[in-house]
Amino acid sequence: MLALLRIFCIFFYFIFINILLILICIGRPFHRDNVHIAGKLYSSTCWLLGLKLEVRICDKTKDQGPFVFIANHQNSYDILTICAAALKGTVTVGKKSLKWIPLFGQVYWLSGNIMIDRKNSGKAIDTLKNSVLKMRQRNLSVWFFPEGTRSYGRGLLPFKSGAFRIAKAANKGMVTVCASNMENKIKLNRWDNGTLIIEVGEPVMLDDSKSVKEWTEHFYQLMKANIARLDSEVAQRSR
Numbered sequence: 001m002l003a004l005l006r007i008f009c010i011f012f013y014f015i016f017i018n019i020l021l022i023l024i025c026i027g028r029p030f031h032r033d034n035v036h037i038a039g040k041l042y043s044s045t046c047w048l049l050g051l052k053l054e055v056r057i058c059d060k061t062k063d064q065g066p067f068v069f070i071a072n073h074q075n076s077y078d079i080l081t082i083c084a085a086a087l088k089g090t091v092t093v094g095k096k097s098l099k100w101i102p103l104f105g106q107v108y109w110l111s112g113n114i115m116i117d118r119k120n121s122g123k124a125i126d127t128l129k130n131s132v133l134k135m136r137q138r139n140l141s142v143w144f145f146p147e148g149t150r151s152y153g154r155g156l157l158p159f160k161s162g163a164f165r166i167a168k169a170a171n172k173g174m175v176t177v178c179a180s181n182m183e184n185k186i187k188l189n190r191w192d193n194g195t196l197i198i199e200v201g202e203p204v205m206l207d208d209s210k211s212v213k214e215w216t217e218h219f220y221q222l223m224k225a226n227i228a229r230l231d232s233e234v235a236q237r238s239r
Contacts, residue, residue: 003188010048017041018103025110032140034111036088043084049186050193055084058202061175065089066141067203068167070159070219071177072227073145075152077186079104082179085198090141093131093162114142128162132170142166143177146216153183156224161216168212173203176223180230194238197230 021038028034046053061067066089071082086092096115099105109115114131134140144163151157167174180197187193206215 002191006048006188010045013045013048015103017045018107021107022103022110025107029110030112032091032112032138033088035091035113035143036086038107038111039083039086042080045080046084046196049080049188050191051081051186052195053081053084053198054195055198055200057085057087057200058175060202061200062087064203065172066135066139066170067173067175068163068170069141069143069175069177069200070146070163070223071143072156072179072223073147073150074179074182075150077182078150078179081182081196082177082198085177085200086143087141087200089139090143091134092143093128128166129169131166135166135170135172141172146219156220156227159216159220161212164206164212164215164219168206168215171205173205174215174219175203176201176219176226178223178226178230180227180234195234197234199226199230201226 021034021041024037025031025034043053065087069090071085074082091111091113093114093116094108096117099109099115101108114134116128131142135142142163146159146163147157148160149157164174176199178199178201182196185193185196206212210218
């Protein structure tokens with residue numbers, strides 16, 4: 001019964017949020033803070049799921065930038081959870097096909113996110129170059145899911161190098177966004193689904209001491225360790 005009630009409430013609340021966001025975005029299309037506002041509104045849905053969000057943002061990152069953010073991509077709930085950590089002046093880099101999703105796709109496009117055509121490698125490279133230009137011209141941070149796909153409980157998947165190439169080309173700090181485990185976290189028939197910790201790290205400049213490939217591996221191992229630490233903290237709280 002609780003699951004049915006939740007699904008009903010979330011469905012209509014999600015539609016309400018998207019209509020509100022469309023109105024906001026029509027009023028100020030492609031504004032640099034639209035993604036930040038969308039993240040706050042989408043993440044407000046978590047209370048309907050019985051999930052508490054704890055977002056920690058490093059002081060060196062808060063109200064600073066622009067940066068290149070990299071976050072772990074776990075499942076479809078990410079749109080309601082890790083998006084809470086999107087800071088002002090941040091846009092995401094996502095699949096071009098997202099814009100065809102009713103309501104959400106229009107919000108995603110009008111929010112000023114950068115859309116990439118993964119099927120066309122030439123266009124994808126041009127989009128990445130364009131991301132560097134946007135960062136410089138509009139003082140924007142960009143947000144990547146370097147795994148390129150949802151992990152669905154398989155642990156942190158190998159990273160693609162695009163985000164790291166942009167950080168080096170734009171000469172901007174790389175910031176990790178790590179969320180504790182979401183696999184089997186939410187049970188719709190359970191009142192309390194615990195806490196999800198999201199941690200935004202401090203910026204790291206990608207100097208010439210490592211190659212892009214080495215930096216990619218460095219941040220992969222860093223995020224893997226950070227996520228394990230957050231998972232351990234969540235597990236201790238639930239005892």
